[in-house]
Amino acid sequence: MEMWRAAHWVKEESGVLLLLLPLLCGTGKMGQRKRDTTARSEECFLIVTELFFWEYQDNSVIVEHYNYTGKLQKDRYREGLKPEGIAFLVVCLLIVLENAVVLIAIWRNKKFHLPMYYLLGNLTLSDLLAGITYMANIIMSGSYTLKLTPLQWFLREGGVFITLAASIISLLAIAIERHVTMVTMRPYHGAKRGRMLALIGASWALACFLGVLPILGWNCIHRLDQCSTVLPLYAKSYILCCVSVFSAVLLAIVVLYARVFRIVRSNTQRQRLGLSGSMRKGLARKSQKYIALLKTVTIVLGVFIACWLPLFLLLLLDFFCPTHSCRLLYKADYFLGVAMVNSLLNPIIYTLTSKDMRRAILRLLCRPCLMTRDGQVKKIGMPFLECSFSKSEVASQKLEGGQETTVSSGNVITTPSPIKALYPKLFKS
Numbered sequence: 001m002e003m004w005r006a007a008h009w010v011k012e013e014s015g016v017l018l019l020l021l022p023l024l025c026g027t028g029k030m031g032q033r034k035r036d037t038t039a040r041s042e043e044c045f046l047i048v049t050e051l052f053f054w055e056y057q058d059n060s061v062i063v064e065h066y067n068y069t070g071k072l073q074k075d076r077y078r079e080g081l082k083p084e085g086i087a088f089l090v091v092c093l094l095i096v097l098e099n100a101v102v103l104i105a106i107w108r109n110k111k112f113h114l115p116m117y118y119l120l121g122n123l124t125l126s127d128l129l130a131g132i133t134y135m136a137n138i139i140m141s142g143s144y145t146l147k148l149t150p151l152q153w154f155l156r157e158g159g160v161f162i163t164l165a166a167s168i169i170s171l172l173a174i175a176i177e178r179h180v181t182m183v184t185m186r187p188y189h190g191a192k193r194g195r196m197l198a199l200i201g202a203s204w205a206l207a208c209f210l211g212v213l214p215i216l217g218w219n220c221i222h223r224l225d226q227c228s229t230v231l232p233l234y235a236k237s238y239i240l241c242c243v244s245v246f247s248a249v250l251l252a253i254v255v256l257y258a259r260v261f262r263i264v265r266s267n268t269q270r271q272r273l274g275l276s277g278s279m280r281k282g283l284a285r286k287s288q289k290y291i292a293l294l295k296t297v298t299i300v301l302g303v304f305i306a307c308w309l310p311l312f313l314l315l316l317l318d319f320f321c322p323t324h325s326c327r328l329l330y331k332a333d334y335f336l337g338v339a340m341v342n343s344l345l346n347p348i349i350y351t352l353t354s355k356d357m358r359r360a361i362l363r364l365l366c367r368p369c370l371m372t373r374d375g376q377v378k379k380i381g382m383p384f385l386e387c388s389f390s391k392s393e394v395a396s397q398k399l400e401g402g403q404e405t406t407v408s409s410g411n412v413i414t415t416p417s418p419i420k421a422l423y424p425k426l427f428k429s
Helices: 002-014 017-025 037-056 060-069 084-107 115-139 143-148 152-184 190-216 236-273 277-286 288-320 327-351 357-369 379-386 391-400 419-423
Strands: none
Touching: 037 084, 037 152, 060 143, 084 327, 084 357, 115 152, 115 190, 115 327, 143 379, 152 190, 152 236, 152 288, 152 327, 190 236, 236 288, 288 327
């Protein structure tokens, strides 16, 4: 009984379930009792398990927190799916289908089984999973929310959080890889694979770590004054921590892309100073490629900021705003929906700017229309396979007679280009 009271007091005061273990199983007043180690460990495990399931399986906790934040005053939790919920489901379905097509295209084409495409595949996978988890979140929302236990609620929200966090961190991993490639000037071979896998593993580890913190104890169960309005079982301090981490990720992406462009531009200028008049003019024409590169990077960052900044600002408002005083916080679903659009646009930005990827996708979707039975391209299919959608490709084709440089996969692809002329070591096999 003494152990139970102490354990319950620690849980109430700290909110961190893991703090129970050293108290109950370590040394100290209770640890000095004469009992064998096995019995003490079993009692320890049973108490921690009982505390965990007692609070995390109590359905009334959800009602208590939603009522405190004022969310139960809305009809949303008494009715089924509303039109906007159906619209979000359609968007999620498009996200899943779009990213699934890209993943299948990468898997079926050996040309894409290279380390440089690992990060692209990881980004696509995280966006696909984000679409699936958000669909599940929408289906389990509305009136179904009040039927959930805290454990189910944490799993519902944590799934969306982990996959969206993985998508954001994958964008950072792509920026890091681009920067490392341009700084080290190393060709694509063995060491590249290990670095790619390390970046992918780190991105998922960080996303999962952030996502499971609430279920491990960083929540506000029975501490209502510390609760978020947007996510009523999450502590405001946890929300602020996550916004800070994601803001740091955004800043890091901006800095890395800025450094990549500065490296390219400075090397272009050095090459220009060492060339004769005619060669200098040719390099000046080629430098237009780097302007196109800057535009591509600007689009990437612009879309990312446009999709995520509203949600970041809303969560900051949630941290600083007292309960019941900011009505905008009750519209959080729309802000999350805008953030989800980033997962819809990522495949377009990161794959369709590549002619090789575009060809693979078109062949996958429209093979009977564009290809003959023996694998040759029909005349009617040539315009679709050769057309350019990105300004960077148009500039490349004008300057290089149709040769392409693709930066959309997270690295410079090894095809003839102005970048290859500037960085010959980078493309040696």
